[in-house]
Ligand code: ADP
């Protein structure tokens with residue numbers, strides 16, 4: 001047996017590790033399962049290139065809780081380690097990794113936004129365990145090794161009699177961390193962090209119902225069998241090629257990702273790029289609802305199929321954080337603060353790539369099936385309008401598909417709207433006026449009056465649209481927007497001959513006289529020009545200033 005002392009400058013880094021990011025203790029399991037996955041993938045690679053002459057087989061990773069013995073086991077069938085490799089990789093590499101990590105970040109805990117998601121690696125085990133054992137057998141011929149460390153820099157290393165290839169990590173769970181001896185807690189963590197990891201992860205057994213044999217009687221119970229309870233899907237949709245996926249595959253994956261979300265997504269965007277950075281993922285446009293789950297079901301960030309965070313602020317442009325789905329990229333630095341992240345060149349490129357893909361998708365949906373796009377407009381407009389306001393590139397691209405609906409249910413692009421109004425407002429060479437309403441019922445009479453005069457009236461009712469109109473007024477030439485009930489609209493509205501009342505002057509005078517007696521002119525004004533429109537025979541309106549006085 002070897003006894004040794006790990007060579008560290010900090011006398012005892014374990015209390016530090018323990019204190020570090022107290023709330024993030026749970027990541028130890030993600031780190032250990034990641035190591036088990038890495039070890040398995042490395043073996044796969046070595047057998048593929050012929051360096052490891054062993055049968056790769058059908059390896060899995062197993063997690064076992066031993067509640068009585070207060071132990072948690074993480075067992076893999078990966079490449080394993082020889083005694084020398086334990087010395088090197090655990091005592092030196094893992095340790096110096098942890099030390100370096102602490103050196104760099106121990107003073108920045110308050111900036112932990114994303115740092116907290118950066119693992120300490122193997123040594124994060126000491127956040128929850130007061131003793132850790134490694135029993136490992138390399139794929140090479142060397143005997144197995146057994147390493148034990150109780151949280152001080154002292155360790156023991158001896159030979160072991162393990163014969164199957166792979167590594168078993170045994171955590172002796174500390175008194176203050178017994179939550180990690182509960183099946184439900186481990187299940188929760190595995191589901192959170194490892195749901196899509198590439199090697200099957202077994203946690204206990206489950207009962208599977210088999211089909212009844214042909215000769216079974218009506219009320220014979222269906223036969224059952226005990227099978228491994230595999231908690232992950234090793235081949236999630238985003239790791240596949242878009243050409244290999246049907247619409248239903250995307251919908252099913254959405255359900256897998258958000259089991260508590262019953263609303264179907266409107267459409268999805270498959271991200272897949274490997275140069276100049278590596279990124280895959282699937283984004284979904286959800287139906288915008290007031291559902292509380294919307295807040296919870298956020299875009300999830302993965303690195304090589306390991307869950308990192310569902311706070312993608314700084315990585316995805318803000319207007320797209322309303323979307324759902326996953327992005328997976330090894331190129332997003334996680335050991336840095338948010339503010340650094342936003343300034344990082346790679347992250348900037350990723351952010352603008354995502355923006356471009358979303359714009360391209362919207363454009364192709366619009367081009368391929370405009371009717372359907374119009375139907376979805378109400379559900380997606382917030383994201384698009386917000387994007388147009390906040391991202392210049394998106395604003396430019398959105399010109400092709402951003403829609404301006406009218407009170408009559410027509411949808412125009414900006415260009416269509418412009419052409420239409422230009423053709424109508426022949427008397428206005430200087431500036432075209434685009435009328436809009438924000439509430440069809442409240443502004444009904446104004447809308448009807450404007451329509452009667454040949455005006456198209458937009459119905460713009462989203463909360464941020466007024467900002468967007470301002471932006472359009474400053475970027476587009478020679479247009480201005482006016483709300484249909486604004487004071488000055490009367491002056492702007494062109495007198496269109498075809499819409500002028502068919503009443504004779506004599507009839508009008510009579511009607512005027514009649515109305516004067518019943519309607520106080522200082523409070524209301526009477527318009528007769530709408531006589532032949534769909535509106536009432538004449539219109540009584542209350543001037544803007546009168547309405548303000550009431551308030
Ligand atoms: P990292 O995974 O970033 O290399 P870790 O601290 O998590 O850092 O692990 C240190 C090293 O210990 C790994 O690089 C690997 O060589 C070795 N190791 C850890 N766990 C295992 C395992 N289950 N099987 C084989 N080697 C392992």
Ligand code: MG
Nearest residue numbers: 034035121122
């Ligand atoms: Mg690791």
